[in-house]
Amino acid sequence: MVVRVQAADFDLAAELSDFGLGAGAVVTFTGLVRDHDQGGLREMLIEHYPAMTEPALTAIEARAKSRWNLADSLIIHRFGALKPGDRIMMVATAARHRGDAFQAAEFLMDYLKSRAPFWKKEITDKGESWVAAKDSDEAAIDRWS
Amino acid sequence: MVVRVQAADFDLAAELSDFGLGAGAVVTFTGLVRDHDQGGLREMLIEHYPAMTEPALTAIEARAKSRWNLADSLIIHRFGALKPGDRIMMVATAARHRGDAFQAAEFLMDYLKSRAPFWKKEITDKGESWVAAKDSDEAAIDRWS
Amino acid sequence: MIDILYFAWLRERIGLPRESLATEAATVAELIAELSMREERYRLAFSDLAAVRVAVDQTMVEFDAPLKGAREVAFFPPMTGG
Amino acid sequence: MIDILYFAWLRERIGLPRESLATEAATVAELIAELSMREERYRLAFSDLAAVRVAVDQTMVEFDAPLKGAREVAFFPPMTGG
Numbered sequence: 001m002v003v004r005v006q007a008a009d010f011d012l013a014a015e016l017s018d019f020g021l022g023a024g025a026v027v028t029f030t031g032l033v034r035d036h037d038q039g040g041l042r043e044m045l046i047e048h049y050p051a052m053t054e055p056a057l058t059a060i061e062a063r064a065k066s067r068w069n070l071a072d073s074l075i076i077h078r079f080g081a082l083k084p085g086d087r088i089m090m091v092a093t094a095a096r097h098r099g100d101a102f103q104a105a106e107f108l109m110d111y112l113k114s115r116a117p118f119w120k121k122e123i124t125d126k127g128e129s130w131v132a133a134k135d136s137d138e139a140a141i142d143r144w145s
Numbered sequence: 146m147v148v149r150v151q152a153a154d155f156d157l158a159a160e161l162s163d164f165g166l167g168a169g170a171v172v173t174f175t176g177l178v179r180d181h182d183q184g185g186l187r188e189m190l191i192e193h194y195p196a197m198t199e200p201a202l203t204a205i206e207a208r209a210k211s212r213w214n215l216a217d218s219l220i221i222h223r224f225g226a227l228k229p230g231d232r233i234m235m236v237a238t239a240a241r242h243r244g245d246a247f248q249a250a251e252f253l254m255d256y257l258k259s260r261a262p263f264w265k266k267e268i269t270d271k272g273e274s275w276v277a278a279k280d281s282d283e284a285a286i287d288r289w290s
Numbered sequence: 291m292i293d294i295l296y297f298a299w300l301r302e303r304i305g306l307p308r309e310s311l312a313t314e315a316a317t318v319a320e321l322i323a324e325l326s327m328r329e330e331r332y333r334l335a336f337s338d339l340a341a342v343r344v345a346v347d348q349t350m351v352e353f354d355a356p357l358k359g360a361r362e363v364a365f366f367p368p369m370t371g372g
Numbered sequence: 373m374i375d376i377l378y379f380a381w382l383r384e385r386i387g388l389p390r391e392s393l394a395t396e397a398a399t400v401a402e403l404i405a406e407l408s409m410r411e412e413r414y415r416l417a418f419s420d421l422a423a424v425r426v427a428v429d430q431t432m433v434e435f436d437a438p439l440k441g442a443r444e445v446a447f448f449p450p451m452t453g454g
Contacts, residue, residue: 011158012157012158012161013156013157013158013159014158016157016175020177021230022179022180022230023177023179024176024177024178024179025174025175025176025177026173026174026175026177027172027173027174027175027250028171028172028173028175029170029171029172029243029246029247030161030170030171030172030173031169031170031243031454032165032168032169032170032171033169034167034168034169034241035167047379047380047383049377049379049427049430049446049448051430051444052427052430052446055430056430077453077454085166085167088454089453089454096179098174098176098254098372099285101174102174102247102250102251102254105172105247106247109243109247109454112453112454113451113452113453113454114450114451114452114453115451115453116451116453116454117379117427117448117451117453118451118452118453118454119379119380119448119449119451119452120452121380130380130381130449130452131452132450132452133449133450133451133452138450140244176372192297192298192301194295194297194345194348194364194366196348196362197345197348197364200348201348222371233372234371234372243454254372257371257372258369258370258371258372259368259369259370259371260369260371261369261371261372262297262345262366262369262371263369263370263371263372264297264298264366264367264369264370265370266298275298275299275367275370276370277368277370278367278368278369278370283368
């Protein structure tokens with residue numbers, strides 16, 4: 001189980017080179033900066049709460065590990081100024097069976113979306129605005145309870 | 146949408162280098178040869194039905210694409226003699242929203258397990274045997290109907 | 291003439307991956323009956339049809355599917371991909 | 373003294389990321405009331421508490437949570453990670 005919070009980009013292949021050895025199933029999710037619905041996104045600024053971020057991610061990961069039979073898991077989340085197309089974050093899960101790997105990865109993502117102390121601001125041609133939390137993300141959490 | 150059936154290994158990073166550009170969410174699944182439950186796996190032989198394999202995979206992919214809002218998808222499946230730890234296959238899905246990417250990847254995997262013409266044989270220290278289809282894999286298909 | 295393909299343990303039990311056959315069989319079931327009468331190894335391979343799947347011209351079908359116009363029939367166990 | 377941290381639009385509206393405060397507030401709600409009385413920018417930042425989340429010593433809590441022994445209180449909007 002690894003958690004990393006960093007400004008730097010990450011390389012999926014390097015992260016997975018010795019990930020989940022012996023497991024039959026590896027699932028990854030990569031989140032990328034996509035253009036704003038109205039277009040014209042110049043930059044996405046990601047702010048976080050350093051003292052809380054790693055403990056929060058570690059707690060989320062521990063919860064996944066207690067719930068599914070995981071051989072390994074990994075969470076990487078970036079902060080700072082990102083451009084459209086840039087990688088924002090990734091999770092990876094390894095398990096003997098694919099169902100565990102898929103479900104744990106979805107669980108990690110759902111919790112990352114609304115239980116990890118990150119906030120996103122979009123700088124577009126027309127101005128800047130904080131990304132609002134979505135009701136659908138809050139609802140996604142409920143399915144695990 | 147890409148489908149490849151090959152004896153050669155594949156490189157996850159290379160496959161994903163220009164995959165899903167503009168999408169916000171990329172999900173991958175990688176299947177690896179894991180040791181037999183009773184241990185002592187020397188080799189896994191994967192046989193396929195060449196004339197049917199690509200059409201079958203393409204049909205599965207088209208079905209996923211008609212069901213979810215996908216920006217891109219990829220299926221690679223190997224055949225031939227593999228060793229424990231080797232990559233067997235991968236799927237990748239890219240979508241605007243993570244739910245679509247996750248569900249489509251699970252769908253592709255469920256169909257690959259029991260609707261793509263591959264057969265696996267395990268060579269262990271004690272002998273060789275064809276991997277039996279699992280009832281759970283057949284049941285996994287049903288949840289999409 | 292029709293091409294008949296065998297995969298996995300069907301290929302092993304029958305002892306060949308492919309053969310060509312002139313047959314009057316109207317359905318897959320009739321073809322199986324014809325093969326099974328031919329030699330013991332076919333009879334054994336087809337003894338439990340619950341464990342056998344069939345594709346006609348690369349499309350999976352039931353055993354009562356017609357063979358009219360078919361060029362290729364493939365027999366194999368349930369698939370185990372992924 | 374207690375450290376108070378602000379993130380995202382709360383940081384922007386209040387105009388600073390962090391401050392230290394000597395307070396008698398017994399709960400988070402009392403602290404918010406105290407800050408809101410101090411200056412207009414605080415009052416505005418805390419005008420819609422449905423849009424505000426709070427953590428005491430890096431653990432998320434409700435507004436009625438006690439502050440006894442707390443070293444750090446952080447205010448922020450709902451998280452938008454991932």
